[in-house]
Structure formats: C-alpha cells, structure tokens
Amino acid sequence: MQINIAYLYPNLLNIYGDRGNIIAFTKRCQWRGIDVNTFELKIGDVIDPEKYDFYFIGGGQDQQQIAVSYELQKQKHAFQQAAEDGAVFLAICGGYQLLGHYYKPHKGDDLKGISLLDVYTVAGHNRFIGNVVIKTDFPLGKANTLTGFENHSGMTYLEAGTVPMGTAITGNGNNGKDKTEGARKRNVFGTYLHGSFLPKNPHFTDYLIKLCLERKYGQVELAEIDDGFEWLAHNKAVKFKY
Numbered sequence: 604m605q606i607n608i609a610y611l612y613p614n615l616l617n618i619y620g621d622r623g624n625i626i627a628f629t630k631r632c633q634w635r636g637i638d639v640n641t642f643e644l645k646i647g648d649v650i651d652p653e654k655y656d657f658y659f660i661g662g663g664q665d666q667q668q669i670a671v672s673y674e675l676q677k678q679k680h681a682f683q684q685a686a687e688d689g690a691v692f693l694a695i696c697g698g699y700q701l702l703g704h705y706y707k708p709h710k711g712d713d714l715k716g717i718s719l720l721d722v723y724t725v726a727g728h729n730r731f732i733g734n735v736v737i738k739t740d741f742p743l744g745k746a747n748t749l750t751g752f753e754n755h756s757g758m759t760y761l762e763a764g765t766v767p768m769g770t771a772i773t774g775n776g777n778n779g780k781d782k783t784e785g786a787r788k789r790n791v792f793g794t795y796l797h798g799s800f801l802p803k804n805p806h807f808t809d810y811l812i813k814l815c816l817e818r819k820y821g822q823v824e825l826a827e828i829d830d831g832f833e834w835l836a837h838n839k840a841v842k843f844k845y
Contacts, residue, residue, distance in 0.1 A: 604637050604638065604816055605638040605639070605640070606632060606638070606656045606812070606815045606816070607640045607654055607655045607656050608625065608628070608629070608639060608640065608642065608655065608656070608657045608659065609642055609644055609654075609657070610625055610643045610644065610659050611644050611658060611659065611660040612644065613643050613661070614645060615663055616668070616671060616697055616698055617661045617663070618661065618697075618797070619662065619752070619754065620797065620798065620799045621661030621662060621799060621800075622661070623798075623799030623801070624659060624695070624799050624800055625641060625659060627801040627802040627808055628657070628659075628801055628812065631809060631828065631830075637812070637816070646670065646674050649681075650678045650682060650685070652681045652682070652684040653688075656690060656691065656815040656818065656819065657691045657692075657693070657811065657815050658690060658691070658692045659693050659694075660692075660693075660695070660701070661695045661698050662696030662698055662699075662797065664697075665697075665708060668700070668701060668706065668714055671697075671698075672701055672706075672715055675716070676715055676717070679718075683719065686719045686790070686791050687789070689790055689818045690790065691790040691811055691814045691815050691818070692792060692793075693792050693793075693794075693800075693811060694791075694792070694793040694794075695794060695796070695797060695800060696795050699720075699794060700716065700722075700724040700757055700759065700793075701716045701717065702716055702719045702793050703716045703720050703721070703723055703786075704718050704722065704723045705723050705724070706724040706725075707723075707724065707725040708726045709726045719791045720765050720788050721761065721762040721763060721765040721786075722762065722777075722786050722793070723759070723762070724757045724760075725757070725760075726757060726758075727757065727758040727779075731753050731754070731755055731756070731775040731795075732754045733774055733775075734750070734751075734753075734774060734840065734843040734844065734845055735750065735751055735752065735753050735773055735784060735795070736748055736750045736774065737749050737768060737769035737770060737771050737772065737785070738769050738772055741787075743807055743810055744806045744809070744810070745806045746837070748837075748841050749794075749800075749804050750837060750840040750841050750843075751794070751795075751796025751797055751798040751799075751800045752796065753774055753776075753796060755795050758777070758778035758779065759777040759778055760781075761783060761786055765786045765787065765788045766786070767784060767787070768784055768787055768792060768793075768794055769784055769785065770784070771783070771784045773843070773844070773845050790814050790818070792811075798840075803836055803840050805833040805834065805837065809825055812825065813825055
C-alpha cells in the first residue's frame with residue numbers, strides 16, 4: 604500500500620514545528636510497511652487532484668498567508684475536486700483559515716479561502732496562547748481527547764455543513780466564545796493546534812492514515828505498533844494547564 608502526500612508551501616507556512624506532522628504521519632506509515640511519497644509543493648506548482656491522497660498545510664504569519672491565499676485561488680477547483688473525491692486534508696492555524704471562506708485582517712483586504720470548510724475567520728483583539736485539550740465526538744480508538752498548543756488572534760466561526768473537531772475543555776479553541784475547536788467536513792480537517800499536533804496525538808494520526816488507505820484500497824486494519832512513548836506524551840500533555 605502507498606500514500607502520496609502533498610505538503611503545501613512548506614517554505615511559507617511552517618511555524619511552531621508544523622513539519623513534525625509530516626514526520627509523524629510518515630513514520631507511523633513506514634513502521635507498518637506502508638510506502639509514503641512526500642511532494643513539497645511550492646508557489647507555481649500545479650496540483651493534480653488524482654495524484655495525492657493526503658494534503659497538509661501549516662501555519663504562518665499574515666504576510667505569508669497573503670501569498671498562499673493568491674496561490675490557492677489559482678488552483679481552487681483542483682483542491683475542491685480532491686476534497687469531493689475523498690482526499691484527506693489536515694490544515695493547521697493559518698492554513699486552516701485559508702481552507703475556509705475568508706480571513707478578515709485588521710487592515711487590508713480579506714484573504715479569500717477555497718471553501719473546503721464552511722468557516723470564516725476575523726482578526727481578534729486578543730491573542731490566545733497556551734495548551735489546549737479537546738474532546739471529540741467521533742471515534743478515534745484509544746482516546747477521545749486531542750491536545751496541542753494554540754497561538755492565534757484569528758477568531759473562526761463555523762457555518763452549516765461543517766462541524767468542530769471537538770469541544771475545548773482546556774484553552775480557547777476557535778474563537779474563545781463557543782468552546783468549539785477546529786472543523787471537519789468530509790475528510791477535510793482544520794485546527795489551531797500546533798505542537799506539533801500529530802506527534803502528540805497518535806490515534807488521530809492513525810485515523811488519518813486509515814482514511815487515506817480506505818479511500819484507495821477499501822476496508823483496512825492498521826497493524827499494532829509500539830507507540831508507548833507517543834502515548835506518554837499525549838497523556839502528559841492532556842494534563843497541562845493553559
């Protein structure tokens with residue numbers, strides 16, 4: 604079995620260790636004998652929606668988001684086709700915002716997103732910085748908690764058709780008001796959690812791997828691996844205070 608990863612614009616959106624998500628995903632595949640090909644895509648590279656199984660985009664500063672927003676618009680239809688065909692997406696922070704409808708900064712024009720998620724984001728006046736724990740309402744196997752580190756002033760709101768990744772029981776989540784964190788629609792997932800996110804959440808990493816494989820090969824069962832250290836990290840992070 605094989606998974607092709609599209610790592611989107613790592614030279615622009617790769618803050619707070621977001622590259623660690625690619626490393627964790629790849630290693631948990633390789634430990635099971637699953638082949639992984641990672642393609643680092645830059646501005647100007649053409650997206651082939653039939654080639655990639657897993658799309659990852661990280662976070663960055665507003666200036667970098669502007670460049671990526673323009674690029675995403677050029678290839679909006681390819682990304683939408685991939686999402687409609689069941690490809691798996693994971694977007695962190697700034698990348699998460701750009702998978703929604705738009706991000707409205709304090710100054711300047713709105714940054715258009717590609718509407719893979721029914722969300723929109725407006726710049727807030729407070730910055731949310733600290734550890735986050737969320738409780739999910741979809742099956743993840745060994746635990747229904749996800750954890751990571753948020754650092755954002757954007758306030759994201761969900762609209763019909765998109766549901767949160769979970770409920771924030773520690774931290775502020777999407778907007779500090781409604782206790783939602785992240786968003787999901789089809790196989791598209793967005794979250795504000797850095798940290799890196801996937802190394803701290805081995806069960807969610809496996810969930811994404813399984814989605815990628817089952818889209819191509821039908822029902823699969825992932826082999827058990829020795830991930831005691833990963834679970835120690837997760838269980839300790841869950842206990843962190845904000």
